[in-house]
Amino acid sequence: MTMKPILDIQNLSIAFRQNGQENQVVDRLSLQIETGETLALVGESGSxxxxxxxxxxxxxxxxxxVYPSGDILFNGESLLHADDKTLRYHRGNSISMIFQEPMVSLNPLHQIEKQLSEVLLIHRGMGKQAARGEILEVLQRVRLRDAKARLNAYPHQLSGGERQRVMIAMAILTKPKLLIADEPTTALDVSVQAQILLLLKELKQEMNMSMLFITHDLNIVRKLADNVAVMHQGKCVEQNSRDKLFSSPQHDYTRKLLNSEPKGQPLPIPKNSKTLLEIKNLTIGFPRPAGFLKPRIENRVVNNISFCIRKGESLGLVGESGSGKSTTGLALLRLLASQGEIWFDGQPLHTLNMRQMLPYRSRIQIVFQDPFSALNPRLTISQIIAEGLEVHQTLSSQERESRVIKTMQEVGLDPDTRHRYPTEFSGGQRQRISIARALILQPELLILDEPTSSLDRSVQAQILALLKTLQQQYQLTYLFISHDLQVIRSLCHQIIVMRNGEIVEQGACESVFNAPQHPYTQNLLEDSR
Incomplete structure (x- = not known):
């Protein structure tokens, strides 16, 4: 007797029906996942x-x-035609999901402990005190630093990688039979990513758990998947075992994906290039209460760091989640209070008030880490991208529209979609919208906070090529915050490695990659291989 697959997607078509028109986004997809198997689903954003x-x-x-055709079976039972009671039983209990964007998935009004306790209350009837022990154990297993102290934190008080780890903990609390992981390691540095992948492997063996693992990172597919399905424009163009797919891909698109690993060297820096940004002894801390009638103490997240970037140069900032990378980027824009000196083009930004900073806003732009929370859901894409032009430049509506169209084309977006809203785009497409919004002002310094983290390799290669082209054309300067060391190596001239708010190593990119001096840097490079 043959065993039924735990998940059987049969000839499934998915479409969005609006204003009498039907836009099909998935076309007759068929996938099967056996008990204890991991199927990786890969493909470009919007596939x-x-x-x-x-x-x-x-x-x-x-x-x-709407679902024009097909069915989705879980242990032989249809989920596509199931009633609400059946779906409620399976959701979070038999089947758990790690969502792509943790800041959107976590409730901003509730503390972490309450959100995790809710899972155990609903599915296992546990009270808060009984649940606390299990919650702490799972948070420690996903390597959340100071897990006990973080129970009372709100989502906005955690870094992107820490929020992602909370989402993973929430998904595995109930020990599901099937785990659907949608880009679960996107915001994690390579060392934590390796730990999470090891954890997922352990859980898979302990619970005989099956996984549908959605990712654009082919290194993860190599380490974790048993079988791989490749999607392109809503269709499954190739399915095969992991080893066969990597050794002898059959479809042209699969070969394109495999050949899209970040390559090349950064562009040469112009001769006699002057220093554009100089940071001296930057320290950033957040006050927190020490107790009843006790003074508030400062929790330092960045401690006395210094560096400089020349015009036309790219500096890569790497380190584990919570090391202070994104906080440093925000402080350079004067979006966070800090101590120390920030010099831009010879001007002391640290002495300016918010009104005096306004002329510099168009010269320094940022691409935020979480594209969904950074985009206003009530504005169309055209309005979002053009917003900076309205504030900083005097242009006619026709000129603004022309600039929007040109910039969308540069980042690989269809200009015909500019009147849609952020919710109508995939995670990778939203990231490109964020990049377009920053680029349209043609800034001198661009702070890129994980700008390619949610992009598949083929689109990532396009964005990196675009950034190099723009750098050459406009002599742009980049502060590139990332955990993807391959991306850093292909784009950046200098690299800074941060840990616990301090710089542990810095120098020329090739020197650090070829001969890392600090043990933490050595571990990062080892985990990225």
């Missing part, structure tokens, strides 16, 4: 990966979403 994953648990609103 239908996340829509497929959300459809397994019927998390998409109907309408506008």
């Amino acid at each position: 239908g990966k996340s829509v497929t994953a959300l459809s397994v648990l019927r998390l998409l609103p109907t309408p506008p979403v």
